[in-house]
Amino acid sequence: MSAYQGDFLKEVEARVEEGEWVKMCMQCGVCAGSCPFGPHWEHSPQKIFMMIRAGKREEVLTSDAMWMCTSCYNCVVRCPRKLPITQIMHGLATYAHRLGLAPKMQPTRRFSVTFWSNLTRTGRVNELKLVLQVYFRNGFAAGLKEFWNMRRVGLRLLAAKRMNPFELVFPHRCKDAKGIQRMLAKACEIENRKRGFSQ
Amino acid sequence: MKKEYAFYPGCSSQLRGSASNYLTSVNSMCQTLEVKMTPIPDWNCCGASIGYAGSGELARHVMNARNFALSEKHLPGQDVVATCAACWLGAKETKQKLDASRALMEDTNEALKEAGLRYEAKTEVRHMVEVLIEDIGYEEIRKHVVKPLEGIKFAGYVGCQTNRPFGIAGESFENPMYLDKLVETVGGEALVKYEQKVACCGGALAFSEPDKSQKQIKEIVEAAYDQGADMIVTPCPLCQANVEIYQAEINRKQGTKLDMPVMYYSQLLAVAYGAAPKQAGLDGHVIQPKKLQDIAVKVVPARK
Ligand code: SF4
Ligand code: SF4
Numbered sequence: 001m002s003a004y005q006g007d008f009l010k011e012v013e014a015r016v017e018e019g020e021w022v023k024m025c026m027q028c029g030v031c032a033g034s035c036p037f038g039p040h041w042e043h044s045p046q047k048i049f050m051m052i053r054a055g056k057r058e059e060v061l062t063s064d065a066m067w068m069c070t071s072c073y074n075c076v077v078r079c080p081r082k083l084p085i086t087q088i089m090h091g092l093a094t095y096a097h098r099l100g101l102a103p104k105m106q107p108t109r110r111f112s113v114t115f116w117s118n119l120t121r122t123g124r125v126n127e128l129k130l131v132l133q134v135y136f137r138n139g140f141a142a143g144l145k146e147f148w149n150m151r152r153v154g155l156r157l158l159a160a161k162r163m164n165p166f167e168l169v170f171p172h173r174c175k176d177a178k179g180i181q182r183m184l185a186k187a188c189e190i191e192n193r194k195r196g197f198s199q
Numbered sequence: 200m201k202k203e204y205a206f207y208p209g210c211s212s213q214l215r216g217s218a219s220n221y222l223t224s225v226n227s228m229c230q231t232l233e234v235k236m237t238p239i240p241d242w243n244c245c246g247a248s249i250g251y252a253g254s255g256e257l258a259r260h261v262m263n264a265r266n267f268a269l270s271e272k273h274l275p276g277q278d279v280v281a282t283c284a285a286c287w288l289g290a291k292e293t294k295q296k297l298d299a300s301r302a303l304m305e306d307t308n309e310a311l312k313e314a315g316l317r318y319e320a321k322t323e324v325r326h327m328v329e330v331l332i333e334d335i336g337y338e339e340i341r342k343h344v345v346k347p348l349e350g351i352k353f354a355g356y357v358g359c360q361t362n363r364p365f366g367i368a369g370e371s372f373e374n375p376m377y378l379d380k381l382v383e384t385v386g387g388e389a390l391v392k393y394e395q396k397v398a399c400c401g402g403a404l405a406f407s408e409p410d411k412s413q414k415q416i417k418e419i420v421e422a423a424y425d426q427g428a429d430m431i432v433t434p435c436p437l438c439q440a441n442v443e444i445y446q447a448e449i450n451r452k453q454g455t456k457l458d459m460p461v462m463y464y465s466q467l468l469a470v471a472y473g474a475a476p477k478q479a480g481l482d483g484h485v486i487q488p489k490k491l492q493d494i495a496v497k498v499v500p501a502r503k
Pocket of ligand 2: 031034035036037045068069070071072073074075076085086089
């Protein structure tokens with residue numbers, strides 16, 4: 001961080017996906033009205049970009065706004081400056097998570113991390129394991145309760161053959177899961193080197 | 200002549216995945232249209248955008264590039280066709296990025312080497328809907344109809360990711376018409392005034408932010424009722440799952456009586472082409488598409 005001497009915009013440009021676009025924002029406010037979960041956010045993309053330029057590092061990285069992005073791309077097709085807003089929001093969220101500053105209990109942060117580790121194990125998403133991992137994230141009792149709440153949904157999906165209990169034991173997987181893991185480790189190593197992350 | 204494509208089904212469309220009935224109906228539809236879809240051998244997950252916090256940037260591109268490389272190796276010259284909106288979007292994003300940056304391309308290939316592969320940047324990425332509209336065309340799609348979907352009113356719910364940021368060529372982001380046109384092409388009635396056509400269902404956040412997403416879903420379904428729809432039709436497996444599955448939850452919590460079937464465009468085509476309910480994946484729903492089932496079980500009239 002010291003390399004950026006308190007210049008948060010520079011830090012974002014160097015270390016956040018598509019961060020170099022932030023300075024192009026002209027604060028028109030179009031994106032602020034585009035988010036489907038808009039009313040629930042503390043900071044719209046417009047505000048976030050303004051805060052970055054104002055150097056409000058802590059406030060930006062601890063905000064839960066970025067985690068409310070549904071990847072709807074409403075903003076992207078409307079932004080007069082063509083900022084890749086969706087990617088910047090994801091990029092900021094990822095960066096905050098990497099630094100350990102993202103809100104710990106933020107449900108989408110936890111889902112996102114669970115999702116990625118789920119899919120990298122076999123190369124494919126195991127939907128059933130994913131659902132169970134999400135339900136049981138807060139421990140066994142809480143998991144049972146959530147599971148019970150959603151039991152009708154689960155049973156109906158089972159009846160409609162859209163969920164397979166055998167996925168737990170014999171999951172779909174890529175034949176070259178090992179190769180995929182090696183390839184991802186390499187990608188991680190390259191990205192860390194280029195963005196100047198320590199590990 | 201048969202058209203051939205490298206098929207990228209994606210995780211949700213696998214056998215017994217949450218969108219396995221999408222796959223069934225696509226196969227049936229493609230058989231009629233003489234389209235040959237060969238799954239990319241050993242394809243992997245596209246890295247779906249929601250994995251971002253774990254993946255970072257390069258890993259996501261590498262996941263997509265692996266599929267491209269496998270397709271170039273095993274199915275040279277064929278376009279990669281995705282049926283899932285999110286897979287298509289992710290793959291297309293990667294392709295654009297790699298095409299635009301030599302450095303990113305080199306990094307990607309350096310990582311791919313670990314899996315013994317190399318991406319040559321020859322692959323095109325397309326959505327099944329593009330294949331239908333651009334390669335086959337409405338006229339040809341119409342020709343094969345043996346059971347027009349007469350008397351069924353469809354609210355065409357396009358959603359986000361087949362529409363933005365890339366969309367289908369020639370369509371607007373605010374009011375794309377292709378889904379309505381497909382409905383009409385197979386004899387159904389398209390409710391062109393349906394208001395929630397391009398609204399967001401909450402996407403992957405249906406899991407992590409259920410209440411906020413269910414508010415979106417409720418509006419999407421209620422707007423269909425407002426137009427007198429019999430069912431919703433969509434090109435996106437995530438939209439399909441969210442909008443269909445959570446209606447029961449919304450009813451339980453809010454005392455509403457939502458009971459709106461949500462179908463894939465491919466199921467409409469399959470039924471119009473004479474597929475049995477099972478072949479059209481009609482058995483894969485938690486809300487029964489009664490009117491479509493009625494047509495599907497009818498005996499096919501002999502062709503003139
Ligand atoms: S729409 Fe674009 S230019 Fe306008 S405030 Fe949002 S990011 Fe900035
Ligand atoms: S993509 Fe994200 S930031 Fe953009 S409008 Fe949708 S929710 Fe808001």
